[in-house]
Amino acid sequence: MLGYFFSVVTAAAAFGYLVLVPLINYFRDPKGLRKYPTLSILSGISDLPFIYEAHKGFRSQTLLNAHKKHPVIRIGPNSLSFSKKEAIKDIYGHNTKCIKDTMYDVLAGTHYHLADVVDRPEHARKRKMLSSAYAIKNLEGWEHKVADVTSRLIKSFDDRCTEPLAAGDLPSPEDQTVDYRMWTNLFTVCAIANIGLSEDLGFLERGDDLVTSEGPDGTLKQVHFRECLHATAWAQSNLVWSYKWFETLVRISKLVSPTYRRKWGLNKDWDGIVRNRATTRFKRFQAGEKLNDFFSALLFDKYGGPNDLEWGEMVAEVSIMMNAGSDTTAIAMNNVMYLLLKNPRCLQNLREEIDGTLDEDEVVAPYDKVKHLPYLRACLDESMRLFPPTTFGLPRKTPPEGAAVVEEYIPGNTTVSISSYVAHRDADVFPDSEMYNPDRWMGEEGKNLQPFFIAFSAGARGCIGRNISYLEQMVLLASLLHRYEFALPHPEWEPTRRENFNLSPGPMPLKVWRRKCIEEA
Incomplete structure (x- = not known):
């Protein structure tokens, strides 16, 4: 009883x-948020509807549809989503009063890295420490590392070339020898491992992403890099939206769902990948190797003095470098190739620009030759506008006293955001926003669009790695389009896409063959 x-x-x-x-x-409505339209009937009461949207796999598209009717949408009891272009400056600009949201605290490990640190002075310290490593002058000095990885990818593509496709024919399944999504991801992981840690992972030679994961006790095992990284993003991005209940939801998900149990297990393997990358690089330092890479910026300041960082902070910085430094750029690379193949006129214009710059016998495009090609940059930016690699609204929090967003007072400690997927479809800024049109970025009109282009976020917390991303994208795309022809499975083919934190496309099988003029050269 x-x-x-x-x-x-x-x-x-x-x-x-x-x-x-x-x-x-x-x-009771203590903050006066009940006046805003909600994403679902229960969004003002609970965060569970947004968690449900996350599980469906494309919450930014749902947000876009809602924002077609309303400029501000309440997506949770304490969370607002904006769509007007003015919100970009108010939420993310250099002089914003908004700070990083509680989400970053919830997902942080024992130590913060540059992308999740909330405290502004601490962020300034970290950014100062790493800014010299990410500076353009250093990136151009490391161009040879990107060129080396590019030459390795080209060798693998040469081995997978097929006979030219006859006009009007469709590629046979056996001729679709390249999964471009996979290969570009292997490329970006190898590139950032080389640039960041002076490590050769060998992915491009083997055609797989097997890598060592190291447990807290030092035990080693072989795991798949992409599977572990994507499982981590899938599990976290599904559940994190209820900050107070995140840890409880994680525990429940492990109890009731075999899928979640597997994903969280792969999350531990991801931590092990990062741990092994860091310990491997640190052992080389202890052995006396003097290497020129990002890891050196963690060890020493620009004057050669020791930074004396805690080991946990160094591992955290390696984690974000291997994560954000590989996946987002690979997604961008995949999307621009897809969009060019779907828009032959744009592909032809770009190829003419590249061919007019590179010698016929140049295999790897020198960065110095392609970095200022206007149409190449326009094609990349238009692709990242249409499909930003990181689509979700990076959450910020208003200060305790509140702040104005789009000339409207938002009470203190309220989560505010604008999705890049939504912002990039503002018809007032980007007419015909669903159309792939690189010409919109050309000339002065294109320069005027840059404040509203937030594929790399904006303001003081904007992506520190945007220069290395452009370096990799420009060199690889120019090299491949100069050397090869590609074909999708059929003209109407489209990739699957799932939004975790990034909008990740599925496999993209392509037929590849050498261009006739290049073969003759």
């Missing part, structure tokens, strides 16, 4: 805490 009584009391308490309290707060 006593057990029954306690069960009833526990159930009543849970019902009150999970249902009644949120309902009371909704009707």
Whole structure:
């Protein structure tokens, strides 16, 4: 009898805490957020509807549809999504009063890295420490590393070339020898491992992403890099939107879902990949090797003095470098090739620009030759406009006293965001926004669009790695289009896409063959 009584009391308490309290707060409306339209009927009461949207796999598209009717949408009890271009400056600009949201605290490990650190002075310290490593002058000095990785990818593509496709024919399945999504991801992981850690992972020679993962006790095993990274993003991005309940939801998901148990296991393997990259590089330092890479910026300042960082902070910085430094650029590379193949006129214009710059016998495009090609840059930016690698609204939090967003006062400690996928489809800024049109970025009109281009975010917290991303994208795309022809499986073919934190496309099988003029050269 006593057990029954306690069960009833526990159930009543849970019902009150999970249902009644949120309902009371909704009707009390202490922040005045009830005036905003909601993403779903329950979004003002609970974060669970947004978690549901996350599981569906493309929440930014749902947001875009909602924002066609309303400039501000309430996506959670304490969270607002914006769509107007003015919100970019107010939320992310250099002089914004908004700070990084609680989400970054929730997902942080024992130590913060540059992308998740919330404290502004601490962020300034980290950015100062790493800015010299990411500076353009250093990137151009490391161009040879990108060129080396490019030459390795080209060798693998040469081995997979097929006979030219006859006009009007479709490629046979056996001739679709290149999964461009996979190969460009192998490329970016190898590139950032080389640039960041002076490590040769050998992915491009083997055609796989097997890598060593190291447990906390030092045990080693072989795992797949992409599978571990994407599983981590899938699991975290599904559940993180309820900050208070995230850890509880993680525990429940492990209990009730075999899929989640597997994903969280792969998350541990991802931590092991990062751990092994860091320990491997540090052992080389201890052995006396003097290497020119990003890791050196963690060890020493620009004057050669020791930074004396805690080991956990160094591992955290390696983690974000291997994550953000590989996946987003690979997604951008995949998308621009897809869009060019779907838009032959744009492909022809770009190829003419590249061929007019490179010698016929140049295999790897020198960065110095292609870095200022206007149409090449326009094709890349238009691709990242249409499909930003990181689509979700990077959440920020208003200061305790509140702040104005699009000339409207938003109460303190409220989560605010604007999705790049939504912002890049603002018809007032980007007419015919669903059309792939690189010409919009040309000349002065193109320069005027840059403040509204947030594929790399904006302001002081903008992506520190944008220069290395452009370096890799320009060199690889110019090299491949100069040397090869590509064909999609059929003209109407489209990739699958799933939004975690990034909008990740699925496999993209291509037929590849050597261009006739290049073969003759």
